[in-house]
Amino acid sequence: MTRFVFIRHGETEAVGKTLTGRIPGLHLTRRGVGQVRTLAERLKFRRLDRLVTSPMERTRQTATVIAEIHDAEVEIDEALLEVDFGEWSGRSFAEMEDNLLWRRYHEFRSGVRIPGGEMAPEIQARVVAATERLRMETPDGVIVLVSHGDPIRYGIAFYAGIPLDLALRTDIDIASVSAIDVDDRGARVLCVNHTGSLPVF
DSSP states (O other): OEEEEEEEOOOBTTTTTBOOTTOSOOOBOHHHHHHHHHHHHHOBOSOOOEEEEOSSHHHHHHHHHHHHHHTOOEEEOGGGOOOOOGGGTTOBHHHHTTOHHHHHHHHOTTTOOOTTSOOHHHHHHHHHHHHHHHHHHSTTOEEEEEEOHHHHHHHHHHHHTOOGGGGGGSOOOTTOEEEEEEETTEEEEEEEEEOSSOOBO
16 A cells, blocks of 8 residues: 655745746745645654655645655656646636636536636646656555645545546645555555644655
8 A cells, every 4th residue: 555645835925915826936935935844854764765846936845845854865756747727827816707617617617628728637647657657666655745735636536536526625724634554455544634733744
């Protein structure tokens, strides 16, 4: 059985304000670095076999803090990238309020493509493909995946059997932990969106 510990990056200036997507140059705030350091110190790993991150600056920063505290090497995997928001990249949430397709996107995640960007099933497919590959490479391992809100949400939804159109009922906060065990017989969800004291992983 492989244990996956999904971690969302810490706070940035854009969180809750802007659809930054894959726009480069976005870093953690000072508060965000503190959140991640607190999270990393709170994690109680029996062992940590692999630490894999999205290539975005905010996730690499998050992974670096975890690596320093747990003496781990950081691997980069593009499958953990943030959603490609296409034509919506850089727009504020306030700007999007009156956008009819944006509203439809929230109602029908499994069937609406972001203009010039991704569909939710494509995001889920790349995240699950990565976890399954890692599981085959590191059976019975403990693997930390540092990523973004929706990719984590869709990955958890797959293993929990939650339809994509209901996935938004699950919060994935900044500097949160969600963990699952996966083997050939299925999956078991250990925690979702955990921001308090953590069990031993």
